[in-house]
Amino acid sequence: MFEYEVPANGLDLGLCVSSGQVFRWREHDAPKVYIGADGDNWYRVDASDSDLLRVTSNAGKASFERLFRLDIDAGAVKAAILGRGPELGAYMDLLPGLRLLRPSDPVEAFICFLCTPNNNVARISKMVAHLASFGPMLESSFGLQRFPEALVVASIPEAELRARGFGYRSATIPRAARALVERGGRDWLDNLKGAAYAKAFEELQSIPGIGPKLADCIALFALHHTLATPVDTHLWQAVVRVYHPEWNGKSLTDGRYRQIGEFMRERFGEYAGWAHQYLFYENLLNWRAR
DNA sequence: TACGGACCTTTC
DNA sequence: AAAGGTCCGT
Numbered sequence: 001m002f003e004y005e006v007p008a009n010g011l012d013l014g015l016c017v018s019s020g021q022v023f024r025w026r027e028h029d030a031p032k033v034y035i036g037a038d039g040d041n042w043y044r045v046d047a048s049d050s051d052l053l054r055v056t057s058n059a060g061k062a063s064f065e066r067l068f069r070l071d072i073d074a075g076a077v078k079a080a081i082l083g084r085g086p087e088l089g090a091y092m093d094l095l096p097g098l099r100l101l102r103p104s105d106p107v108e109a110f111i112c113f114l115c116t117p118n119n120n121v122a123r124i125s126k127m128v129a130h131l132a133s134f135g136p137m138l139e140s141s142f143g144l145q146r147f148p149e150a151l152v153v154a155s156i157p158e159a160e161l162r163a164r165g166f167g168y169r170s171a172t173i174p175r176a177a178r179a180l181v182e183r184g185g186r187d188w189l190d191n192l193k194g195a196a197y198a199k200a201f202e203e204l205q206s207i208p209g210i211g212p213k214l215a216d217c218i219a220l221f222a223l224h225h226t227l228a229t230p231v232d233t234h235l236w237q238a239v240v241r242v243y244h245p246e247w248n249g250k251s252l253t254d255g256r257y258r259q260i261g262e263f264m265r266e267r268f269g270e271y272a273g274w275a276h277q278y279l280f281y282e283n284l285l286n287w288r289a290r
Numbered sequence: 291t292a293c294g295g296a297c298c299t300t301t302c
Numbered sequence: 303a304a305a306g307g308t309c310c311g312t
């Protein structure tokens with residue numbers, strides 16, 4: 001077990017772990033104290049001091065820094081985004097401390113995002129927690145379990161998930177997990193990690209239940225393809241508002257989906273996925289009020 | 291290529 | 303009514 005202190009460098013951990021990039025973190029004993037699981041690793045983070053994170057974990061500092069991309073200077077990233085897209089300045093100001101995360105286990109991220117279509121974050125987190133209950137214990141005093149392998153998820157009976165309120169995803173989640181196993185499971189995902197973004201985007205959609213939006217989520221968060229810009233209902237609303245008011249009232253078609261991705265990649269380059277996070281999360285937080 | 295509807299359940 | 307969609311019909 002490790003205990004270490006990490007300079008926050010502006011990172012708002014609570015904001016990051018509730019921004020829909022990961023689903024396995026929660027506030028634990030006290031305000032601003034979080035526990036979470038990420039692949040083989042568990043963390044307890046006391047973020048009550050905004051400048052210094054106090055971490056307890058089974059993993060060393062390097063793993064923690066990778067997860068939150070603390071090796072990257074967020075100020076420089078924000079400056080680059082601002083230089084290419086001044087229109088995002090207001091969004092970045094509203095969400096200081098938001099970072100693009102880098103989850104360590106592609107299988108875990110793949111399956112977690114299978115829970116997200118046509119769903120809401122509260123319910124997604126509950127479903128993810130139930131799936132995690134099929135995995136081995138990671139840390140017993142917090143009750144954190146390692147996320148199960150794809151083969152385990154593929155073997156969960158549909159009725160079991162139906163009884164747990166998974167709805168039609170009771171069939172789609174194990175089916176997609178099975179399709180992942182058939183393609184080679186973790187090795188297949190690792191291979192796509194090394195492939196070009198466009199290749200990963202296409203290949204992922206060969207799995208039943210994975211369309212363009214999930215393919216981009218998985219490319220971004222499981223495979224760390226930072227060119228990926230998942231276009232969900234929130235990013236769509238933000239794009240219509242900021243860039244394409246003439247699309248007001250129209251629907252998100254495949255053509256417009258591709259157009260938005262190409263635009264974001266051209267404008268923000270390798271920071272496209274990071275930039276997308278500001279537009280997405282601001283809209284998620286504020287859409288009801290609009 | 292674009293648009294509608296179905297699909298589970300929960301929450302606003 | 304809508305949720306971090308996808309699929310299948312027109």
